[in-house]
Amino acid sequence: MTVTHGFHATMTAQPGKGAELLAFLLDAPALSNEDCVVFLVSRSSDNEDVVYVTEGWTSQEAHGAFFATGAAQQLVGQLQPLLAGEPDYIDELPVGGKAAF
Template sequence: MNVNHGFHATMTARPGKGDEVVELLLAAPSLTHPDCVVFLVGRSAADPDTIHVTEGWTSPEVHSAFFATAPAEALVAALQPLLEGESAYTDEVPVGGKAAF
């Protein structure tokens, strides 16, 4: 499946809330969506409250439609009280690589 839309997000959890943010992200409804081709969660080695997410979707329209669903809105609502400030988003379309966990 081709990735035609994506982004890289960096978010900062409130002090000590990084584990909770990662837990929510690793259970995100995006993971089971067939048009979400890439969904990676990472964190800073120096600051465990800094979390990075890379997503790749088949199209911007599918991504937008997904984020209008109740499960996606519930995830965003659960994340908001755990985060400080605004998340930083960078345009990024994943093109390949390797992930082994």
């Protein structure tokens, strides 16, 4: 599948909540959405409360449709209390590479 919409997000968890934020993101339903081609979750090597997410979607419309669902909005509501402020987003398009976990 071709990625035509993507972004990189930096999220800072409430103090001491980095592991909880990681677990929450690693259980995200986007992982099973066929239009979500890339969903990579990482953490800072020197601050366990800073988490990075890179997403790649088949289209901006597919991304929007997914997040317009009630289930996705509920998840966003559950995510917000884990965060210490708003995430920082950078538009990008993942084009390839390798991931093995």
